[in-house]
Amino acid sequence: xxxxxxxxxxxxAEGRAANLPCNHSTISGNEYVYWYRQxxxxxxxxxxxxxxxxxxxxxxxxxxxxxxxSSTLILPHATLRxxxxxxxxxxxxxxxxxxxxxxxxxxxxP
Amino acid sequence: NAGxxxxxxxxxxxxxxxxxxxxxxxxxxNYMYWYRQDPGMxxxxxxxxxxxxxxxxxxxxxxxxxxxxxxxxxxxxxELAAPSQTSVYFCAGGGRNTGELFFGEGSRLTVL
Numbered sequence: 001x002x003x004x005x006x007x008x009x010x011x012x013a014e015g016r017a018a019n020l021p022c023n024h025s026t027i028s029g030n031e032y033v034y035w036y037r038q039x040x041x042x043x044x045x046x047x048x049x050x051x052x053x054x055x056x057x058x059x060x061x062x063x064x065x066x067x068x069x070s071s072t073l074i075l076p077h078a079t080l081r082x083x084x085x086x087x088x089x090x091x092x093x094x095x096x097x098x099x100x101x102x103x104x105x106x107x108x109x110p
Numbered sequence: 111n112a113g114x115x116x117x118x119x120x121x122x123x124x125x126x127x128x129x130x131x132x133x134x135x136x137x138x139x140n141y142m143y144w145y146r147q148d149p150g151m152x153x154x155x156x157x158x159x160x161x162x163x164x165x166x167x168x169x170x171x172x173x174x175x176x177x178x179x180x181x182x183x184x185x186x187x188x189e190l191a192a193p194s195q196t197s198v199y200f201c202a203g204g205g206r207n208t209g210e211l212f213f214g215e216g217s218r219l220t221v222l
Binding site: 032041 | 141151152153154212
């Protein structure tokens with residue numbers, strides 16, 4: 001699975017959009033981009049995933065660049081409960097799970 | 111559905127003791143995983159299973175064993191506990207060929 005690079009931490013004001021970047025320049029054609037978050041040592045929670053088109057669900061939007069070398073997770077109206085570590089993961093097929101890096105610690109400021 | 115349930119939530123072991131972390135799921139997941147997470151770090155895969163009777167090693171399997179006798183249960187066994195096994199352990203389940211995993215709440219283990 002391709003390696004990802006994320007900033008270690010970010011701040012965002014409550015009510016604003018939080019934009020979390022991820023670089024995955026070695027991604028291959030059959031690999032998906034997944035986003036998870038982990039709130040205060042709870043188990044990670046799946047947010048969203050995509051291959052090459054932009055995706056949106058009730059939690060977030062995922063924007064993948066045309067060359068697929070980077071992506072951005074957007075939380076449209078951040079709340080204090082969105083404070084968490086956010087993991088960007090690139091994964092192809094196979095059964096051997098997900099590879100987690102250190103992620104981005106997003107802190108929502110009141 | 112309870113999802114993925116782990117027990118115990120907390121445990122303190124002495125060096126050399128053994129124990130089993132239990133994981134059970136009621137979502138009919140084929141795939142199940144055990145991860146460990148050390149402070150300030152990401153999760154590392156210990157073992158995984160693609161179905162009953164089938165298990166395979168992940169990135170950090172040394173000092174652990176698993177079994178998968180049923181679809182629902184995937185216990186993790188620690189033999190001869192060492193301080194390096196102090197960590198938070200997460201069990202997860204997922205469907206075939208998907209990266210959408212459902213995690214348990216974790217089991218915090220301290221080895222003294």
